[in-house]
Amino acid sequence: xxxxxxxxxxxxxxxxxxxxxxxxxxxxxxxxxxxxxxxxxxxxxxxxxxxxxxxxxxxxxxxxxxxxxxxxxxxxxxxxxxxxxxxxxxxxxxxxxxxxxxxxxxxxxxxxxxxxxxxxxxxxxxxxxxxxxxxxxxxxxxxxxxxxxxxxxxxxxxxxxxxxxxxxxxxxxxxxxxxxxxxxxxxxxxxxxxxxxxxxxxxxxxxxxxxxxxxxxxxxxxxxxxxxxxxxxxxxxxxxxxxxxxxxxxxxxxxxxxxxxxxxxxxxxxxxxxxxxxxxxxxxxxxxxxxxxxxxxxxxxxxxxxxxxxxxxxxxxxxxxxxxxxxxxxxxxxxxxxxxxxxxxxxxxxxxxxxxxxxxxxxxxxxxxxxxxxxxxxxxxxxxxxxxxxxxxxxxxxxxxxxxxxxxxxxxxxxxxxxxxxxxxxxxxxxxxxxxxxxxxxxxxxxxxxxxxxxxxxxxxxxxxxxxxxxxxxxxxxxxxxxxxxxxxxxxxxxxxxxxxxxxxxxxxxxxxxxxxxxxxxxxxxxxxxxxxxxxxxxxxxxxxxxxxxxxxxxxx
Numbered sequence: 129x130x131x132x133x134x135x136x137x138x139x140x141x142x143x144x145x146x147x148x149x150x151x152x153x154x155x156x157x158x159x160x161x162x163x164x165x166x167x168x169x170x171x172x173x174x175x176x177x178x179x180x181x182x183x184x185x186x187x188x189x190x191x192x193x194x195x196x197x198x199x200x201x202x203x204x205x206x207x208x209x210x211x212x213x214x215x216x217x218x219x220x221x222x223x224x225x226x227x228x229x230x231x232x233x234x235x236x237x238x239x240x241x242x243x244x245x246x247x248x249x250x251x252x253x254x255x256x257x258x259x260x261x262x263x264x265x266x267x268x269x270x271x272x273x274x275x276x277x278x279x280x281x282x283x284x285x286x287x288x289x290x291x292x293x294x295x296x297x298x299x300x301x302x303x304x305x306x307x308x309x310x311x312x313x314x315x316x317x318x319x320x321x322x323x324x325x326x327x328x329x330x331x332x333x334x335x336x337x338x339x340x341x342x343x344x345x346x347x348x349x350x351x352x353x354x355x356x357x358x359x360x361x362x363x364x365x366x367x368x369x370x371x372x373x374x375x376x377x378x379x380x381x382x383x384x385x386x387x388x389x390x391x392x393x394x395x396x397x398x399x400x401x402x403x404x405x406x407x408x409x410x411x412x413x414x415x416x417x418x419x420x421x422x423x424x425x426x427x428x429x430x431x432x433x434x435x436x437x438x439x440x441x442x443x444x445x446x447x448x449x450x451x452x453x454x455x456x457x458x459x460x461x462x463x464x465x466x467x468x469x470x471x472x473x474x475x476x477x478x479x480x481x482x483x484x485x486x487x488x489x490x491x492x493x494x495x496x497x498x499x500x501x502x503x504x505x506x507x508x509x510x511x512x513x514x515x516x517x518x519x520x521x522x523x524x525x526x527x528x529x530x531x532x533x534x535x536x537x538x539x540x541x542x543x544x545x546x547x548x549x550x551x552x553x554x555x556x557x558x559x560x561x562x563x564x565x566x567x568x569x570x571x572x573x574x575x576x577x578x579x580x581x582x583x584x585x586x587x588x589x590x591x592x593x594x595x596x597x598x599x600x601x602x603x604x605x606x607x608x609x610x611x612x613x614x615x616x617x618x619x620x621x622x623x624x625x626x627x628x629x630x631x632x633x634x635x636x637x638x639x640x641x642x643x644x645x646x647x648x649x650x651x652x653x654x655x656x657x658x659x660x661x662x663x664x665x666x667x668x669x670x671x672x673x674x675x676x677x678x679x680x681x682x683x684x685x
Contacts, residue, residue: 140601145197147600147617148593149175151323151624152200158322159202159315160189166311169205169302171295176200188284188296198593198673204315206303208659213287213295220249222269222279229267229281232297233288241288250276256283260301305655309647316639323625324564330618331560338611339549340559343377348403353544355401358415363406366545370400377547387419388539389495395439395486397421397432401543419541420444421487425494425525426503427453428460432487439486441466443507455505458523464507467518469493471503474582491539500527500584527584533573567622592673594680596620633665 152175160173169188176194183192194200213234214220221233221244233241247269256264265281286294300306304315346366348355360366366374369383370392387393401417404410421430421444429444445462446453469490470481482493497503506520531538577585591599603612631641639662642653 136605137601139604141597143604143613144593144597144600147613147620148197148596151326151617151621152176152197154322154326154621155319155624155628156200156202158318158320159204162318163202163204163304163315166307166315167302168304168307168311168315169296169298170202171205171298172201172203174200174203196593204304205298206305208662213289214249214252214254217249219246220267220269221246222267224279225282227279229279229285231286231288232267232281235288235290238288238291245271247271252281254281254297255300258301258306260299265297265299309643313640313643313647316636316643319636320625320628323621323628327564327567327618327621327625328560330614330621331563332556334611334614334618335556335559336551337614339551340555341377342548342550345376346374346380347548348545349548350546351544352546353542354417354419355544358401358417359413360401360403360415360545361405361407365404365406365410367402367404367412368400369402380545384419384541384543385537388421388491388537388541390488390491390539393419393488393491393541395488397430397487399541417543419543421491422540422542423455423490423494423538424531424536424540425497425538426455426458426523428455430466430487430490433465441484441487441490454523454525455521458505458521459519460505460507460521460523461509464509464519466490466505466507468506469503470506471497471501474499474501494525495538497525497538498528499582500530501525524584527577527582529573529577529580530585533570533577535570563618564622567619568626571623571626590676590679592676592680594677598680632669633661634663634669635665638662638665 156173156175160170163170172190172192174192174194176192176197177199178194178196181193181195183190185191214232217234219236221236221241222229223231223233223241223244233244236246248271250268250270252267254265254267260283263280265283265285266278267281268276268278270276281297283297283299285297287297288294304312307315342349348360348362348364348366351360351362351364366380368374369380369387372379372383374380374383383392387399393399397418398416399419400414402412402414405413418432422428423430427446429446431442431444433440433442443455443460443462443464443466446456450456450462466484468481468483470479472478473480482489484490484493502522502524504520504522506518508516508518510516526538528538574585599616600613603609603616606612628636629640630637632638642658646652
């Protein structure tokens with residue numbers, strides 16, 4: 129590992145922490161702001177889970193940063209089963225101001241308060257009524273001489289529970305459970321909603337910074353690879369592909385999509401392209417282009433062996449990521465000549481064999497698959513001594529649905545031309561909402577694949593913090609890294625917003641489901657039952673988190 133890789137790794141970690149922290153901050157900020165506006169006491173606002181890294185009290189809320197950067201929480205008073213810190217407590221210490229209790233010390237061994245006298249706790253009321261009457265909160269204390277005295281407790285009094293932990297008391301009118309229905313509903317809903325707001329803002333920034341693809345014509349803004357080798361230059365217009373005249377960039381994309389299925393591409397891997405040469409009075413020029421060919425079903429790139437008269441199809445070099453692709457993990461290497469593909473037909477259960485004599489055949493073969501399946505690829509591999517050995521490799525394909533939910537085709541041909549972009553104020557007002565909606569639909573489709581037979585989607589395909597960290601480490605290396613980081617920030621924010629809306633225990637959606645039950649039946653669920661269900665759900669979610677974490681680590685190593 130060289131210094132540049134270390135730099136990219138460190139940068140990826142910083143981007144990961146910033147993006148995930150921002151998403152969690154916005155989510156929990158939604159809960160916090162609406163809860164505060166509703167008069168609910170918020171004990172703690174935490175970014176992250178687990179061991180405490182940093183903490184500071186501001187107003188009546190403790191703001192914390194914790195070690196595990198996956199989630200966070202706003203601890204609202206009374207959101208769980210009502211907590212009585214004085215239950216089973218026999219002795220306390222108190223701090224008085226103007227004969228009113230401003231702090232109750234439950235931890236009698238705290239050296240900070242060792243000089244204070246110990247009182248026997250006779251009776252108390254730290255909840256009061258929803259009317260929040262003045263002086264209604266009290267404690268009755270008995271001193272060492274047996275004298276019992278009643279003290280008014282300040283409505284903002286603190287309680288010292290451990291050596292370091294302090295918490296403000298929560299009178300009934302400040303607790304989540306006793307707030308009106310809609311206050312509680314929106315306090316819970318605000319978190320996921322803020323994730324969608326963040327996504328819209330991020331997609332808006334993308335539109336302002338990078339504009340939107342100009343698909344109104346076939347004018348080439350940037351040329352590379354095959355098109356550049358064929359003589360096409362920036363500013364030229366693509367006139368036709370395989371004789372089909374094009375009017376705009378969508379037509380061009382559709383024509384290439386047809387070619388990617390094996391139609392209109394020669395066995396030599398060539399397509400006919402006509403373009404209007406801008407530098408020569410828009411003269412119509414026809415050329416044969418050998419496009420780059422990708423088989424995304426197994427993450428493999430192909431090329432045609434020009435030196436061979438036999439239409440040989442060769443595995444291309446996917447670059448540094450070759451070892452991470454399905455084809456690479458199966459054992460295929462750049463330079464292998466693909467001679468045959470076999471698979472079991474899912475209907476007849478018979479073995480189907482397809483001899484490969486051209487790129488058109490292999491494209492046609494892979495675009496015929498719909499479900500995930502195992503494909504055996506036979507190759508001729510030339511060894512160092514010049515001899516050739518025939519090998520075969522089993523590769524698991526992605527299903528059509530799996531690729532489709534991520535807007536990835538099964539196969540693709542790339543000419544090396546790209547359209548320009550234009551900034552539009554009108555588009556920037558509505559496109560972020562469209563993009564957020566599309567991202568939401570994409571996530572729902574992906575979740576649906578877990579329940580669809582033949583999709584090939586497994587629990588281990590999910591990614592957690594380690595997978596996301598690896599993603600951002602790769603993104604910072606790209607030329608369009610800022611664009612990609614913005615895009616994935618928006619997508620992750622939508623993802624977290626939607627996942628939290630699922631009606632599952634311990635998630636916001638689970639709490640909303642209980643509130644919906646209350647709204648319909650006009651009856652509150654039993655607090656202990658609801659709390660138990662949420663606790664069980666939390667344990668199951670943590671179990672899922674561990675499974676995904678282990679899966680991510682296995683993928684990395």
